Structure formats: C-alpha cells, structure tokens
Amino acid sequence: MKIAVMGGDGFIGWPTSLHLSDAGHDVHILDNLSRRWIDTELGVQSLTPMDSIQERTRIWHAETGRRIHFNLIDLARDYELLKKWLAENRPDAIIHFAEQRAAPYSMKSDRHKNYTVNNNINATHNLLNALVELQLDAHLIHLGTMGVYGYSTVGAAIPEGYLPVGIETTSGETVSQEILYPANPGSIYHMTKCLDQTLFHFYAKNDGLRITDLHQGIVWGTHTEQTRRHEQLVNRFDYDGDYGTVLNRFLIQAAIGYPLTVHGTGGQTRAFIHIQDSVRCIELALKNPPARGARVEIFNQMTETHRVRDLAEMISKLTGAEIAWLPNPRKEAPENELIVKNDKFRDLGLDPITLKTGLMGEIVDVARKFAYRVDRSRVPAVSAWTRDIAPTINHDPEGKRLKSVS
Numbered sequence: 001m002k003i004a005v006m007g008g009d010g011f012i013g014w015p016t017s018l019h020l021s022d023a024g025h026d027v028h029i030l031d032n033l034s035r036r037w038i039d040t041e042l043g044v045q046s047l048t049p050m051d052s053i054q055e056r057t058r059i060w061h062a063e064t065g066r067r068i069h070f071n072l073i074d075l076a077r078d079y080e081l082l083k084k085w086l087a088e089n090r091p092d093a094i095i096h097f098a099e100q101r102a103a104p105y106s107m108k109s110d111r112h113k114n115y116t117v118n119n120n121i122n123a124t125h126n127l128l129n130a131l132v133e134l135q136l137d138a139h140l141i142h143l144g145t146m147g148v149y150g151y152s153t154v155g156a157a158i159p160e161g162y163l164p165v166g167i168e169t170t171s172g173e174t175v176s177q178e179i180l181y182p183a184n185p186g187s188i189y190h191m192t193k194c195l196d197q198t199l200f201h202f203y204a205k206n207d208g209l210r211i212t213d214l215h216q217g218i219v220w221g222t223h224t225e226q227t228r229r230h231e232q233l234v235n236r237f238d239y240d241g242d243y244g245t246v247l248n249r250f251l252i253q254a255a256i257g258y259p260l261t262v263h264g265t266g267g268q269t270r271a272f273i274h275i276q277d278s279v280r281c282i283e284l285a286l287k288n289p290p291a292r293g294a295r296v297e298i299f300n301q302m303t304e305t306h307r308v309r310d311l312a313e314m315i316s317k318l319t320g321a322e323i324a325w326l327p328n329p330r331k332e333a334p335e336n337e338l339i340v341k342n343d344k345f346r347d348l349g350l351d352p353i354t355l356k357t358g359l360m361g362e363i364v365d366v367a368r369k370f371a372y373r374v375d376r377s378r379v380p381a382v383s384a385w386t387r388d389i390a391p392t393i394n395h396d397p398e399g400k401r402l403k404s405v406s
Ligand code: USQ
Pocket: 101, 102, 103, 104, 144, 145, 146, 147, 148, 216, 217, 218, 219, 243, 244, 245, 246, 247, 249, 261, 262, 263, 264, 266, 268, 270, 271, 308, 328, 330, 332, 381
C-alpha cells in the first residue's frame, strides 16, 4: 500500500513509519517538524540524540534499501499544499498523528491553548475536507486517546467507542441504541481529540469516508524492532515535565537518581501500552478498514491498566529510587478505577507486551546511557491546570530539593 504518515517524525509516527516500510509498504511522511520546534521553545531535548528526519531516512535506506519519503507540510496551515500532495500521490491509507499531543503543554498558557486547538482541529479538518474534495477513498486512521472517555469512578468497563443506551419513546417503549461514549476530556489537548471525534462522525456519515479512531492509552518504552537496527534510527524519548509520560518519566528518574514525581496520592489509574504494541495495533487497524458508508471504527488501543502509585512503588522496589509525593498540578480525580475493553485488537491477534515482560530494564539502560543529556531542572511538571493551583511545586534548578509531602 501507499501510506501517508502525517506526523511521521514524532514519537509514534517515526517507529510506525519504519514498521510499515519494513512490512513492504510505500511510506511517505508529511510533517511540519513542530515537535522539534517545541523542544527549542521549551529548551529541552530528547533524551536520545535524534538526527534530522532527512538523515534518519537516509540511514533507513542504507540499512534496508527501502525508501521513506519526507515532505515538509503543515496540515493545519498549508491546506493547498496538502491538497496538492494528496491529489498527486493518492495514498491508499493515511495515518494521522499530526497533532500537539501533550496535555501539560496544552495547559501552559492561553497561547498554548489556542495553539493546540488551532493546530489539532485544523489539521484534522483540513485532511477530511481534502479527502472529500479529491474524492479520495483512502482509509484514514487517527491516533486518538483513552482520555476522551474521562476517568470516572464508576466501576463499569469502558466499551470500544460506543455505549448501548435504552431510550424511552413517547409511546412508553424502550428502544436500544448505541451512542458515541460521552466525551469527558481532562485537558485542552484531550478536548481536541473529543472534537476530532465529532468531525469524524460527520464526515463518515455525510461523505462515506472510511475512518478508524484509535483510543490509545499512555505509551511506554522507546525502542521497536526497527529502531534497534541502527543507533541513528533511535526513537525520541521525552523526560521533561510537559512531554514525558508517567511510566517513562519514573524509569528515567530512577536511572538518574531523581525522586519519582508522583502527583497527589498517585491514585490515578490509567491505561498503558508498549510502543512496540502501538505500532502493531496500527498495522492491524490498517489491515481491517471499515466499509465505505460504515460508522467510524473505534478500537481501544491499550493493553493493561495501572495505578500511578503502584508504578512508583514497583519502580522504587526495582531500583531503590525514592518517591516524592507532590501537590498535583492537574485538575483530575485523585483516585479512580479503570476497566477497559480491548477485545477487538485481542481478537485480531494482538499478544501484548506487559510490564512483567521485562522491557522496563531496557529503558533504564537507555536512560543511564544518555543520562549526561538530562537537564534535571526540566524534570518537574510545572504546567498548572487552573490559576488557583499554579506552581506550588518545590523544585530548584538542580532538582535536588524535591520535598516528600507524606
Ligand atoms: N503523573 C504523575 N507524575 C508525573 C507525570 C504524570 O503522577 O511525573 C500522573 C498525571 O497526573 C496523570 C497520569 O500520571 O494522572 C498520566 O499522566 P501522563 O503525562 O503520563 O499522561 P497524559 O497527560 O494523560 O497524556 C499521555 C500522552 C497523550 C495521550 C495520553 C493517553 O501525552 O498524548 O493521549 O497519555 S491517556 O492518558 O490514556 O489519555
């Protein structure tokens, strides 16, 4: 297949591009390199040294003989360029990662809120609009988030996108219907993914676009089979307070002797998936497109759930790291249960990599290898969700005075 990977230079976009190229597909990356600019804005860098996208694709060609093409296009701002590229290339499938994906970054200031909404919503809408205008029947796979469901404390399993409800008619009968699971975002970033869902619903219904939305949990890990092949194919690895995700952050904190930064009581339960499984799921979704005219296909792309404090305690036991119980900069339920259905990927053959499979040691090794690149002052999470809980977190540039509050 000819596949366009929008956002193919990012944390999941890059390993997905390699995985699909390795599987024999003709891969074309479209990316505005915004993630690299945000690193510059924040004054942080990936833990792993990343080459330019041109160099990465050159190495991939040298290693495998396969070409991955790169196009510098901003989906949100260059509609005509995007349309021209799609018209000339007419891909069979499009994988859409081209959105600002960090919740803390999206909450930093009014400017960051505007940027995240403008970028994410325009990118998605431009893409859908162009597909219709060009009468292009490409299967669109979007990377969504488990966060669209919210984290209620109700102990019922979250279904895959649609919720069966009984509605009483005027004649007193109860009819059952499936509705999109009610959106309950916890950040501006998560809110954009909820809005994306409405765009998908409309374009599938009105124009018959074939769309799959993947509600993904928190990704951990860094390497995949293909990124391990050459040191210059390495994936990016974020550890900072805005882009680093919780499990990867704890592992790197343990590796550099920094107390594990648990927000609040650590009672938040979240869904997780290893990066290798994430790219496998995308390939499975690619092989199983919805029919034209069908409703949006939704998969829960996660393999296990964990409570934040359990992760911290497990890593502390494993490595001897201290735990710092910090005031939570986010507005989120302090404790929640989470049960998630993921039968669809399991039925398609996904055999998950779990925390027990031992890949956590690999991350600690990567972190130790590149520990010299870590700026400890960028480890604490300081983006606050509301003005009244603006940074009360006690940290200094050396990151040594984190106080335990329990
Ligand atoms: N947390 C800590 N300590 C930290 C970092 C985070 O206790 O140092 C807590 C947070 O307060 C939160 C939980 O860990 O309760 C998860 O935070 P996270 O930063 O790992 O994940 P999140 O902000 O939800 O976002 C990440 C990705 C996003 C993706 C989402 C999937 O950045 O792109 O959509 O995970 S999900 O969480 O399932 O919505």
